[in-house]
Amino acid sequence: MFKTVLVLRTANLLRLLSLAFLLSTTSALARPDLKPLGKNIADKGSACYQFESHLFTSADGKRRYKVWIGIPKKTLPAAGYPVLYMLDGNAAMARLSEPMLLRMSKGSLPVLVAVGYDTDLPFDVIARSYDYTPPGAERINEPRMRGRKGGGSHQFRQLLLEKIVPYVEERAPSDPQKRAIWGHSFGGLFVLDSFYNTAWFHDYFAAAPSLSWGRQRIVALAKESDPAHLQHKSLYLMEGDGVTEQRKGFASDLKDEESQLNQILEQKGVDLHLSRYPGQTHGQIFPSSLTDTLRIMSNTAQ
Template identity: 50%
Template sequence: MNQWLYSKGRLNSVVRLAAFLTLASCPVSSYARPDMSPLGPNIADKGSAFYHFSVRTFDSADGKRHYKVWTGIPNKTPPASGYPAMYMLDGNAVMDRLSEAFLQTLSQHNPPVLVAIGYQTPLPFDLESRAWDYTPPAEGNEQALRGRKGGGSKVFRQLIEQTIAPQVEQHTAINPHQRALWGHSYGGLFVLDAYLSSAMFTAYYAAVPSVNRNNVALLNEITHTEKQRVSHKQLWFMEGDGEQRVREKGNHPDVLSAVRETASTLRDNGAAATFLLFPGLTHGEMFTASFQAALQRIASEE
């Protein structure tokens, strides 16, 4: 328990640093809506002194969605137990926001293998595909996601676990006790669903999960899950309060309180769950700040 509290305190320091760096580098209004401009070369294209990257492509079983997966391997001898690994959704945008300076910071500790799962598009997000892939089946989900179909998370998770992961981890020393999954918004919803359904990962980072539509029931299911079902897992809720004023006007349900209470209930029931607040950050600003904090935490683990 003391070790867990120490890790939590160290991560809180990372949260403060990530929030500061995000606010310092981005105007507050720049994330009001995602910038859908085509992306330029990313760190894998430019090359890094600290990681070497490979790219693979995959297709969905029905042939309707097409994936691009970047794998970053540290240029550092793996520990005896193997590298930790971080699987990240919205891989196009993640790769666009990975910098050489940040990779250098990771390499100073126990750098993880990076697995950024994106789509075969020059854009930062494939809005139609991610709506389907990242959301669990729920009443209304098929049509309620701003006109986009949802509900395909189970099939997408099977693709990750049964096809993508075996290929990207082949010939790479991975510590199976240090596999993490990160997602933002709909991706955060996918992480929560995987927390209940997947045995592959040990740490789950749900950044501002989209539970304010038809998915509040998912929080209830998490709250009432049996301890044995998640005893080997850690769950991290990562939230910003930069839009709390909007919530207080009644335009959105008070998701922040619901998420905080879920984490508290899980802890009371003996599960490893943490609520992390990034002060002042909005929904969009949480994208970069949260995945950087998650990566820094996994790199700092003993």
């Protein structure tokens, strides 16, 4: 009897230790790298772009944004420049390199607008949690928010369209048919929410959007969206294989969520482009999708 109890207790202990390890590993994988950033391409200078930066403040005065603008050192096209707005601008700027820009220069260089925060970190997790998530799920206990406030996408979009965009347009007029926005994770949520709610951009790149956030709030918004507002623009949905994250300990219904969203959008006549990143984790899709978006915007080969 004593041996049986001991074996059972040992087995239970091992299960608890395994669960603790799994949870700690999952938590670590879910957290972005928050080490301070060094100098980026704007600080180092580029043969292809002239960079400048400007600070903006949210309407409630609680968030400060740092926006980098990269203007091609090429003659302004008659129709205006292509332009790409990149969310999580601090981390996006850290991914830009001179060899990458030189490859892009073989095509049509877009104006680059990195919308970040006034910090030396790659992400401001508190600010982006509020700015990038749509309203309507405030009462849901969303574990990924870790107590942070969400639901501010409408206010952030207003700042983007009414303050940041005019500032950029004054310096580098854009081609209405070649305006784009890219975002990853919560940023991908904001891109989808913007696709439903604004026509200023022509191309919307949603990379690994957190579709399950807020009990699939972004999928519900797709159902509610007016088909007429989704025409004459394109949506690029850039996702993993729906398997890799599960292998690393994440319980995900990504395939079902994505299939449901795709079906809704296709029924509404959306010009939808799907890209897969097999074997890549949620975080790894950040640089891969950004590189592909830059390639598409500059019309250059891989």
